[in-house]
Amino acid sequence: MSQTFFDPSLENRPIRDTAYETLKHAIITGQIPAGSRIVETLYAEQLHISRTPLREALRKLERDGLVEYVLHRGVVVRAFTLEDIDEIFTIRNAMMMLILPSIIERVTDEDIDKLNAILKDMDVAQDAEDAEKLAVYNRQFHGYIEHLSDKRRILRVIDSQEEYIIRFSAVTIASIVRRSKAHQEHHEMVELLKNRDLEGIKKLMQHHLDESKETCLAAVKGRGF
């Protein structure tokens, strides 16, 4: 966090937004651990901005549920329990099931090509057992599929939950490589999308997401998150 410098003057948008994203990233990646108190003057100095835009960024984080506000004590980074993680996946997975019809309806052949390209990258990462890269491609793959849907509000909910999921990816990363069955399922998904097989993809996606939820929960439980 303290080493993360950014030059607000280079960006053509409010400092509060860059501050918001910087803080959000730092919280999600755990650079600012849960329970930390965010003292305004301290962070404003570190980010080389005044308290005003920082405070506006904090208000946004507050509504995101990433930090908690206490009267006259400022904001504190919120902690996650196993129940939280369970609910986050439950919400994400249910929302995903809701948009599958619109995805099948809107997917084009170009989209299939793009997905196959991502799959190729994933193949390499899987063979190399490069968990870090695989996690990135995994998000890219699922993100691409999700955003084939035109359900803006549902996507908004999915995206907001996925922000949290990224928080645990550091813990689950190792498990992902081991679960090579998941990798196989990604290939099957693209095949089902290509055939516009709604029932098939419903069944596979449900299973795939349930497994990823269990994998994460097990990993978090094991490591004592």
Next chain:
Amino acid sequence: MSQTFFDPSLENRPIRDTAYETLKHAIITGQIPAGSRIVETLYAEQLHISRTPLREALRKLERDGLVEYVLHRGVVVRAFTLEDIDEIFTIRNAMMMLILPSIIERVTDEDIDKLNAILKDMDVAQDAEDAEKLAVYNRQFHGYIEHLSDKRRILRVIDSQEEYIIRFSAVTIASIVRRSKAHQEHHEMVELLKNRDLEGIKKLMQHHLDESKETCLAAVKGRGF
């Protein structure tokens, strides 16, 4: 809006929070219509506060999705399309189905009594065809049931969607009274809760929520919202 006065000094919490709630209420009830531009100096003056807390309130509304921010142009109250309304109900209804098991698990006999009390009020309102009151009790009834669940994050999603639903209640209020079948269903719901009949309430709730969604969509479509 302009007549809504509040004395910040009487409250023991930040002005920004009262401002946030005042604005939120005004937007939800349509006092500030969709498309309106919220000019900071104007609203700050009307609320008798400075721009600083007002801006923090706007950042919260931004994350709520109630207003939209445009670079150097400030915030504009967002409009709702039929697709938006469809998605809002879809999300709410799906989340509701997810928490039914925990509701059945946690409901006590005292809760049943409380729900029956609300039902009695609803009976009166229904007979008097008092749509306004019925809408209030309806929210109270469903709100009580929902919050029997201990799934905090899912409830958070439900609550956020229901804030939007209130926006359309002015349009749908008339239809509610007419749909006296819904009133009957509320009574059945309490009976099923009393018997801890999960499958029964799943089926009824699904039907009930689907109907209310269709009722709202039809009303909004008819009136050209």
Next chain:
DNA sequence: GCTGAAATTTTTGTATACAATCTGAATACA
């Protein structure tokens, strides 16, 4: 009267100043 550039006004973006409140340590007292 129309066009377009410059000036003015409006409005947002950010920084700073000051007030209110809380925290914690030092001190007084039982």
Next chain:
DNA sequence: TGTATTCAGATTGTATACAAAAATTTCAGC
């Protein structure tokens, strides 16, 4: 020693001042 109490420092809450950008108006030139 233990417990209030008070006071200083730290931190948040709000207001104001100023900078930057956009919108609007004015007015010269045609």
